[in-house]
Amino acid sequence: MRRVRITKNPETEDLDLAPMLAMIVSLIPILLMSFTFYHTAVVDAKVPAPAAKATSKKKDEVKYKVYLQLNDDRQVMFLVKQKEKVVSKVTVTSKAGQFDLGKITSEARILRKKWSEVAKLQMIPSDGVSYDEIIQVIDKVKDQKKTSELYDEVIFSNIFKG
Amino acid sequence: MIKRRNEQGQYLLQLTSMVDMFTIILVFLLKSYSTSAYQITPSDQITLPLSESQQDPEEGVKIIVSNQLVSVGDAVVMQWQGESGWKKFLHKKNDRFLPVLHNSLNEQGKQSEALQEINDKINVKKRLVLQIDKNTSYVLLKTIMATASLAGFNDFNLLTLKE
Numbered sequence: 001m002r003r004v005r006i007t008k009n010p011e012t013e014d015l016d017l018a019p020m021l022a023m024i025v026s027l028i029p030i031l032l033m034s035f036t037f038y039h040t041a042v043v044d045a046k047v048p049a050p051a052a053k054a055t056s057k058k059k060d061e062v063k064y065k066v067y068l069q070l071n072d073d074r075q076v077m078f079l080v081k082q083k084e085k086v087v088s089k090v091t092v093t094s095k096a097g098q099f100d101l102g103k104i105t106s107e108a109r110i111l112r113k114k115w116s117e118v119a120k121l122q123m124i125p126s127d128g129v130s131y132d133e134i135i136q137v138i139d140k141v142k143d144q145k146k147t148s149e150l151y152d153e154v155i156f157s158n159i160f161k162g
Numbered sequence: 163m164i165k166r167r168n169e170q171g172q173y174l175l176q177l178t179s180m181v182d183m184f185t186i187i188l189v190f191l192l193k194s195y196s197t198s199a200y201q202i203t204p205s206d207q208i209t210l211p212l213s214e215s216q217q218d219p220e221e222g223v224k225i226i227v228s229n230q231l232v233s234v235g236d237a238v239v240m241q242w243q244g245e246s247g248w249k250k251f252l253h254k255k256n257d258r259f260l261p262v263l264h265n266s267l268n269e270q271g272k273q274s275e276a277l278q279e280i281n282d283k284i285n286v287k288k289r290l291v292l293q294i295d296k297n298t299s300y301v302l303l304k305t306i307m308a309t310a311s312l313a314g315f316n317d318f319n320l321l322t323l324k325e
C-alpha cells in the first residue's frame with residue numbers, strides 16, 4: 001500500500017482573531033449602555049396666554065388667523081378669519097370614519113401658500129377626538145422639514161373656551 | 163486510509179462562530195446607538211402615540227397622564243377610577259382648572275427658579291414634557307394644559323414614539 005504523507009504548507013497560518021475579539025468585547029458593553037429601546041420624539045405645541053396673565057400686549061400684526069377645527073364626526077374645517085370674520089372656509093370630509101389625513105395636508109398647503117404671512121395654525125379639536133388622532137393631524141399640518149409649505153406652529157386655541 | 167493526528171493532544175478553540183455572533187450584535191447596537199444628551203424613558207403605564215416628528219426631547223417638568231392617574235415628576239397627584247373619574251378634581255367654579263395639579267406645578271416652577279438663582283448658567287424654561295396615553299380624550303388634555311398655563315407653563319412638548 002502506498003503511503004501518502006501530508007505536509008503542512010509552512011506559509012499558511014490560521015487567522016488570529018483574538019485582538020479583534022478583544023476589541024469587539026470591549027465595544028459591546030459600551031454600546032449596550034447607550035442602547036435605546038424606545039426612540040422618542042416630541043411634538044411642540046403652544047397654548048394662548050391666559051388673558052388675565054398676558055404680560056405683553058404686543059400688537060397682533062397678523063391680520064388673518066387660520067383655524068383648524070376637528071369635529072367628532074371626523075370632519076375637518078379650515079377657517080380663515082380676519083378679526084373674527086370668516087374670510088374662507090374649507091371642509092374636509094372624513095374617510096372611512098377617520099380623518100382624511102392626505103386631504104388635510106393638501107388643503108393646509110394650499111392655505112399656507114395663499115396666506116403665506118400666517119405661520120401659526122390655531123387648532124380647535126372637539127372633546128370626542130382622541131389624543132392619538134390629534135397627534136396624527138398635527139403631523140400632517142406642521143412643517144417638520146422647514147420647507148415653509150406647512151405651518152411652523154400649532155396652537156391649541158380652545159383650552160380655555162370651547 | 164489516511165489518519166491525522168494532533169500529536170500535542172490539545173483542543174483548539176474555534177473563535178470564528180463567536181466573532182460572527184459578536185459582529186452581528188455590534189452592528190445591531192451601532193444602529194441603535196443614541197448620542198442624545200437627554201433621554202426620556204416612557205412610562206410602562208401608558209401607550210404613546212406614533213409621530214413623524216424628529217424633534218428630540220428637551221429638559222422640562224415631566225407629566226404622565228394615563229386613564230387612571232396624573233403624575234408630576236415622580237409624584238402621583240391625581241388618581242381615579244373610571245373614564246371620567248378625574249372630574250372630581252375639578253375646581254367647583256371652573257371646569258378647566260385642577261387645583262391639585264396647579265399646586266404641584268407651582269412647586270416645580272419654584273424649584274426651577276430657585277435653581278436658576280443659585281446658578282445663573284442654568285437656563286430654566288417653563289416647559290412641560292407630557293407623556294399622555296394615546297387613547298386619552300381631548301377634554302382631559304385641554305384641562306391639564308389650561309391648568310398648566312395658569313401655573314406659567316406655555317411651552318408643551320408632547321412625547322411620542324418615532325415612526
